[in-house]
Amino acid sequence: QKEVEQNSGPLSVPEGAIASLNCTYSDRGSQSFFWYRQYSGKSPELIMSIYSNGDKEDGRFTAQLNKASQYVSLLIRDSRPSDSATYLCAPNKGLNSGNTPLVFGKGTRLSVIA
Amino acid sequence: GAVVSQHPSWVICKSGTSVKIECRSLDFQATTMFWYRQFPKQSLMLMATSNEGSKATYEQGVEKDKFLINHASLTLSTLTVTSAHPEDSSFYICSARDPSYGADTQYFGPGTRLTVL
Numbered sequence: 001q002k003e004v005e006q007n008s009g010p011l012s013v014p015e016g017a018i019a020s021l022n023c024t025y026s027d028r029g030s031q032s033f034f035w036y037r038q039y040s041g042k043s044p045e046l047i048m049s050i051y052s053n054g055d056k057e058d059g060r061f062t063a064q065l066n067k068a069s070q071y072v073s074l075l076i077r078d079s080r081p082s083d084s085a086t087y088l089c090a091p092n093k094g095l096n097s098g099n100t101p102l103v104f105g106k107g108t109r110l111s112v113i114a
Numbered sequence: 115g116a117v118v119s120q121h122p123s124w125v126i127c128k129s130g131t132s133v134k135i136e137c138r139s140l141d142f143q144a145t146t147m148f149w150y151r152q153f154p155k156q157s158l159m160l161m162a163t164s165n166e167g168s169k170a171t172y173e174q175g176v177e178k179d180k181f182l183i184n185h186a187s188l189t190l191s192t193l194t195v196t197s198a199h200p201e202d203s204s205f206y207i208c209s210a211r212d213p214s215y216g217a218d219t220q221y222f223g224p225g226t227r228l229t230v231l
Contacts, residue, residue, distance in 0.1 A: 032218050043207045043225040044158070088158070092218045099163065101148040101209070102220050106157040 003027060004105035006089055012111045019076040021108050023089030026070065030091035033065060033072045034102065038086045044104075047087075048074070079112040086110070116142050116212035120223035127198055128231055135193045135226045137208030143188035144210035148220070149181075152205045164191040198230045 005024045013019045021035075032051045036044035050056045050063040050072065062075040072091070076083055086109045090102040117140040127133050137147055147164040162183055163171040170183035182194040195202055207225040211218065 034220070036222075041205075041227075043205075043222040046219065046221065049219060090220075099146045099165070101160050101163055103160065104158045 002105070003103050004089055004091060006087075006105040006108045008106050009109040010111045011108055012113055013079050015079060015081060015112055015114050017079050017112075019079045019083065019110055019112070021074040021076070021087050021089075021110065023072045023074075023105060024070055025072070025089075025091040027091060027093060028067075028070065029093050030067075030070075032092045033063070034090045034092065035061075035063060035072075035074045036088040036090065036104075038088060038107065040085075044088055076110075079110075081112045081114050084110055084112050116140075116210070116219075116221045118208060118210050118221050118223040120206075120208055120226050122226060123224060124227040124229075126229045126231065129199050130197055132194055132196045133198055133228060135195075135206055135208075135228075137191045137193070137210070137223055139189045139210050139212070142210075142212040144191075144212070145188060146211065147185060147191040148209040149183065149191075149193050150207045150209065152207065152225075158207070161193075166191075195228065198228070200230045203228055203230045 034049050035047045038044040048063045050065045056063045060077045064073045086107040088104045088107040090104050119138045121136045145166045149161045150158045152158050161176045164183045164185040166185045172178045185191040208223045209220050
């Protein structure tokens, strides 16, 4: 089983709709989770982090975590064409794990259609 | 968030030459930096973990003699691609963690696009 699994997409949603991006991970020891956005030809930029089960909202973005199911998701409300990018999920094995790099899935390519 | 810079942003070189890429943490000290590589339409692949004052740790399949990493200070890590060949053409991205933002939050530099002719 891969460490991080995401549907590669493309996921196409109309402008204004909710985009739902999903991610499963294999390491039950993962304590924190990160969502990054990567535009074509650019490096990843951090969108959100989540540490506890449940929902965490930041503007149009909501991260959802279910550690029992080893599942983390990202919802984007009121999708805009500028949200079109690849979204990367990255679990982290432990807090204060400064020497441990994040391992990324292949990411989900989102396309928001105007 | 923390700022990580890279230089150069792009480089074109002839086959057989060496290329050095710099990665700097601008407003924090990073004892550990990470180097990734990304081929077109592929996922980010970790190449190595760079540790200040000690040897880098390379991922399986990454040639340490070809990809030389030096982390001489708390704000600078360098990746040298030695005797570059066209198959080394890729997008190289460094990353670091800023302890003041939580030691597990990882920030990326803007990347360096290497083209070997």
